[in-house]
Amino acid sequence: MNLLEVDGVCVEEAGKTILQRISFKQQEFQKIAVAGETGSGKSTLLKVVAGLAQPSEGSVVFDGEKVIGPVDKLVPGHPGIAYLSQHFELPHSLRVEQVLRYANALSAEEAGFLYEICRVEHLLDRKTNQLSGGERQRIALARMLSTAPRLLLLDEPYSNLDTAHKNILKSVIRDISDELEITCTLISHDPHDTLSWADELLVLQEGRLVQQGTPQQIYRHPANMYTAALFGSYNLLSTAGTAALAALHNLHPNGKSVLVRPEKVKLETNGNKALAGKVKSIGYFGSFYELEVQLPDDLVKVRLAEPRHQPCDPVHISVAQEDMWFM
Ligand SMILES: Nc1ncnc2c1ncn2[C@@H]1O[C@H](COP(=O)(O)OP(=O)(O)OP(=O)(O)O)[C@@H](O)[C@H]1O
Numbered sequence: 001m002n003l004l005e006v007d008g009v010c011v012e013e014a015g016k017t018i019l020q021r022i023s024f025k026q027q028e029f030q031k032i033a034v035a036g037e038t039g040s041g042k043s044t045l046l047k048v049v050a051g052l053a054q055p056s057e058g059s060v061v062f063d064g065e066k067v068i069g070p071v072d073k074l075v076p077g078h079p080g081i082a083y084l085s086q087h088f089e090l091p092h093s094l095r096v097e098q099v100l101r102y103a104n105a106l107s108a109e110e111a112g113f114l115y116e117i118c119r120v121e122h123l124l125d126r127k128t129n130q131l132s133g134g135e136r137q138r139i140a141l142a143r144m145l146s147t148a149p150r151l152l153l154l155d156e157p158y159s160n161l162d163t164a165h166k167n168i169l170k171s172v173i174r175d176i177s178d179e180l181e182i183t184c185t186l187i188s189h190d191p192h193d194t195l196s197w198a199d200e201l202l203v204l205q206e207g208r209l210v211q212q213g214t215p216q217q218i219y220r221h222p223a224n225m226y227t228a229a230l231f232g233s234y235n236l237l238s239t240a241g242t243a244a245l246a247a248l249h250n251l252h253p254n255g256k257s258v259l260v261r262p263e264k265v266k267l268e269t270n271g272n273k274a275l276a277g278k279v280k281s282i283g284y285f286g287s288f289y290e291l292e293v294q295l296p297d298d299l300v301k302v303r304l305a306e307p308r309h310q311p312c313d314p315v316h317i318s319v320a321q322e323d324m325w326f327m
Pocket residue numbers: 013014018036037038039040041042043044045
């Protein structure tokens with residue numbers, strides 16, 4: 001069942017087009033992540049979904065009912081949809097327990113479970129000015145969820161969090177979906193946050209939805225270089241380099257260039273079905289090394305767990321046919 005149907009949404013502000021005919025559907029419990037460069041319209045899209053920004057065209061239907069924009073509604077927003085902004089605020093110098101009590105539409109038992117899920121039970125006696133950024137965010141989330149929404153929209157929840165708080169929040173967000181059975185949509189700049197979490201990704205570029213698909217589809221088969229770059233490092237070979245690599249598999253590029261992710265380039269011990277090159281540099285990135293290999297026409301990035309090479313070493317590279325994407 002579709003919980004949400006966004007159909008042809010356009011937004012214009014001060015004569016500027018911010019969103020252009022965005023359409024997508026979200027099923028109940030489906031996890032959707034929205035990716036895109038800064039200013040591509042991600043926050044505006046979520047605000048339109050929440051009824052907090054006015055579309056100039058198009059509609060948002062939530063659970064069979066049209067979401068009314070702020071121009072036509074005195075108190076903006078929809079009771080079934082919660083939007084956690086990047087710039088949320090908590091009341092100053094109140095006890096956390098008071099902050100949460102004011103918003104609460106749940107029984108004591110349900111509220112206790114929610115606080116446990118949000119990892120805030122130990123903070124209830126603190127004042128709001130005695131919390132870290134990560135703790136403040138989880139309180140804001142608990143406050144929002146205590147109104148019992150069915151759809152939660154999270155706008156860059158991981159920005160400004162250190163790794164420890166980010167990992168706690170990731171567990172919280174997972175439990176919100178799994179334990180509280182709330183459907184979630186999330187915006188994040190970081191591919192690590194979206195690829196591993198989402199069932200479906202929406203990619204926005206200058207207000208347009210340029211690609212929609214599973215994380216695997218989008219990572220392996222990006223629609224354009226903008227999308228390829230959003231989700232990680234890549235090699236795009238020149239016409240000559242593409243022809244040489246394609247010829248190893250008897251493929252015809254038909255004027256397209258081949259895109260290969262660095263972890264899909266293999267170093268071979270001989271030149272059988274491989275291209276000859278020379279190691280130019282080796283960089284250490286903690287969980288992997290990245291080599292730059294100079295081919296006749298291209299400098300190719302290769303990711304390895306433990307390289308046994310030195311700069312200037314002659315090497316051969318190969319790429320499996322299924323790891324080549326022509327675009
Ligand atoms: N109320 C407004 N009036 C005029 N322009 C706006 C308004 N809200 C957003 N914009 C512009 O619309 C564009 C999209 O903004 P939006 O915040 O939706 O992008 P974003 O992808 O969420 O960016 P970020 O990742 O930086 O948060 C930007 O150019 C922004 O300046």
